[in-house]
Amino acid sequence: xxxxxxxxxxxxxxxxxxxxxxxxxxxxxxxxxxxxxxxxxxxxxxxxxxxxxxxxxxxxxxxxxxxxxxxxxxxxxxxxxxxxxxxxxxxxxxxxxxxxxxxxxxxxxxxxxxxxxxxxxxxxxxxxxxxxxxxxxxxxxxxxxxxxxxxxxxxxxxxxxxxxxxxxxxxxxxxxxxxxxxxxxxxxxxxxxxxxxxxxxxxxxxxxxxxxxxxxxxxxxxxxxxxxxxxxxxxxxxxxxxxxxxxxxxxxxxxxxxxxxxxxxxxxxxxxxxxxxxxxxxxxxxxxxxxxxxxxxxxxxxxxxxxxxxxxxxxxxxxxxxx
Numbered sequence: 511x512x513x514x515x516x517x518x519x520x521x522x523x524x525x526x527x528x529x530x531x532x533x534x535x536x537x538x539x540x541x542x543x544x545x546x547x548x549x550x551x552x553x554x555x556x557x558x559x560x561x562x563x564x565x566x567x568x569x570x571x572x573x574x575x576x577x578x579x580x581x582x583x584x585x586x587x588x589x590x591x592x593x594x595x596x597x598x599x600x601x602x603x604x605x606x607x608x609x610x611x612x613x614x615x616x617x618x619x620x621x622x623x624x625x626x627x628x629x630x631x632x633x634x635x636x637x638x639x640x641x642x643x644x645x646x647x648x649x650x651x652x653x654x655x656x657x658x659x660x661x662x663x664x665x666x667x668x669x670x671x672x673x674x675x676x677x678x679x680x681x682x683x684x685x686x687x688x689x690x691x692x693x694x695x696x697x698x699x700x701x702x703x704x705x706x707x708x709x710x711x712x713x714x715x716x717x718x719x720x721x722x723x724x725x726x727x728x729x730x731x732x733x734x735x736x737x738x739x740x741x742x743x744x745x746x747x748x749x750x751x752x753x754x755x756x757x758x759x760x761x762x763x764x765x766x767x768x769x770x771x772x773x774x775x776x777x778x779x780x781x782x783x784x785x786x787x788x789x790x791x792x793x794x795x796x797x798x799x800x801x802x803x804x805x806x807x808x809x810x811x812x813x814x815x816x817x818x819x820x821x822x823x824x825x826x827x828x829x830x831x832x833x
Contacts, residue, residue, distance in 0.1 A: 580613025592662035603708035614759035749781025
C-alpha cells in the first residue's frame, strides 16, 4: 500500500518548564468533540519559549499527528509574535498507531500538547541580539533599570480536526501582552522525555540510531534498548511514498541480540532537493511514554533524482527559525 505524505515538519526533544498562562488569554469555548483545551506558554530549562496548544478529545474522539495517515488532517497553528521573534516547526509528541476500516491512523485519543517553539532572531553581537540596540525584549525578562516596561502583544490561532463517526474542525485562539504573568515554574521533563504522558522525539544520535538509503529501501538499525518491539512510521514529507504492508500502519523491525533492524521500502523519496529525502519516527515499545526517535535523511549525492546510496547518522532535530 502506497502512502502519500504531507509537508514535513521536523520535531525535536526539549526539556520544559510550565509557566502560568497570561490572565488576558481568553478561555476557549466548549466545542463538540473536545473535552478540554488551552493555549499557554511553556519554557525550556535553557530559556526557550514554547507555545502549547493542548487538546483533550472527548471520549471516543481523536485528533491527529503531523501525518494523519489515510484520513484526517494535521493541526494548523498560526502565531503573531512581537517584532524580532519567529516560530519554529510544531513539535508533535509520540502518536497512537492503528489500522482500521479507513486505513492507517496516526493520532491521539487522549490529551495532547502540540508545541511550537519561538525565539528571537539575530546572533550575539548582531542587531536583534540580546543587549543590541533595538533588540526585542524577552517577554519573560524584566525591563532594564530605567527603561519603561513595554508589553509586547502576541496572538495564536489553532485549528484542530477531531473525528468520531464524523469529523469536525475545532478552532481555538488566545492573545496577550507578554508571555509570563507570574507564577512558579514547574519541572515537566527532560529532553527526549515526556509531556502529558507522551514521549517527545529524541535525537537519533542520542540513541545510536543510524540509517542508509540504497536500492529502493531505507535500512534503519541500532540498539533495541531492551525493547522487543521496534517500529517505523513515516512523517509528512512532500513526494515521499512509503510502501506499508497491507493491513498495517507501521513497518515492524526485527530484534536480535539486543539490536534492531528495520527495512522500509519506498516508491519515491521526498520531492524537495533542499529538504529531507526520508523522515519519520522510530517507535520503541508500544506505550505512549516509551521512547521514540526522529529520523531525517538527506537526499543522496546528486539530489532527489539520484539513486546513489547515502549512509548517515541523522542530525539532531532542534527547532529551526520560521514556519
